[in-house]
Amino acid sequence: MKAERLLQCDQVVAGYGRPVVGPVSFDLHRGEVLGLLGSNGSGKSTLLKAITGVARVFSGQIDKLPDIRLAHHRQQPVRPREFPLTGRDLVRLTGASKRKAPEDVARLLKGRMDRLSGGQFQIVQVWACMGSPSDLILLDEPTNNLDPATMDTLVRLIREELNGRTLLVVSHEASFIEAVCSRVLSVSS
Numbered sequence: 001m002k003a004e005r006l007l008q009c010d011q012v013v014a015g016y017g018r019p020v021v022g023p024v025s026f027d028l029h030r031g032e033v034l035g036l037l038g039s040n041g042s043g044k045s046t047l048l049k050a051i052t053g054v055a056r057v058f059s060g061q062i063d064k065l066p067d068i069r070l071a072h073h074r075q076q077p078v079r080p081r082e083f084p085l086t087g088r089d090l091v092r093l094t095g096a097s098k099r100k101a102p103e104d105v106a107r108l109l110k111g112r113m114d115r116l117s118g119g120q121f122q123i124v125q126v127w128a129c130m131g132s133p134s135d136l137i138l139l140d141e142p143t144n145n146l147d148p149a150t151m152d153t154l155v156r157l158i159r160e161e162l163n164g165r166t167l168l169v170v171s172h173e174a175s176f177i178e179a180v181c182s183r184v185l186s187v188s189s
């Protein structure tokens with residue numbers, strides 16, 4: 001039996017004041033990890049925002065499972081300059097399940113978020129998303145700011161935390177997409 005369908009995009013054209021992406025069609029079933037590839041400005045982030053309801057859908061249709069819970073890791077997430085919370089606090093606030101973090105991630109979770117580097121902050125954010133009580137996790141360029149060793153940490157973290165979760169992942173890193181995705185879709189404007 002085929003897994004439950006969480007999301008279907010049918011000929012979706014999306015954007016802001018004007019369309020910037022589409023038409024795009026795909027569906028996503030529980031347990032799949034779909035990678036979105038495309039050149040700069042092709043509208044990958046906009047497509048994710050259309051799914052969360054932030055960007056406008058001009059035509060076509062996005063059907064989501066009723067009451068679907070989404071987690072959205074944004075590209076270049078805004079980090080307040082004074083952010084006196086630790087990674088552990090952040091994870092708790094997202095309602096993420098309590099689970100033992102691997103040593104390298106645990107070290108980051110202890111630190112204040114305004115004192116983490118960009119790459120370290122990325123890892124904490126992905127850890128929070130992966131543990132969040134969500135049906136579909138949207139990761140927008142989680143490989144930004146990462147050196148090769150931290151990229152390996154990210155791949156390991158996603159694989160270990162996958163447990164049948166459903167992911168939609170945007171990245172320009174072909175090796176990352178290959179390592180974590182079960183399917184790939186090219187997006188164009």
Ligand SMILES: Nc1ncnc2c1ncn2[C@@H]1O[C@H](COP(=O)(O)OP(=O)(O)OP(=O)(O)O)[C@@H](O)[C@H]1O
Nearest residue numbers: 016017020038039040041042043044045046047075
């Ligand atoms: N809030 C916005 N208002 C108007 N136009 C926007 C907005 N955000 C993005 N755009 C435009 O939409 C187009 C697609 O941008 P988007 O960020 O979705 O592309 P992308 O494929 O994710 O790019 P990249 O790979 O560079 O991150 C670009 O031309 C961009 O200038």
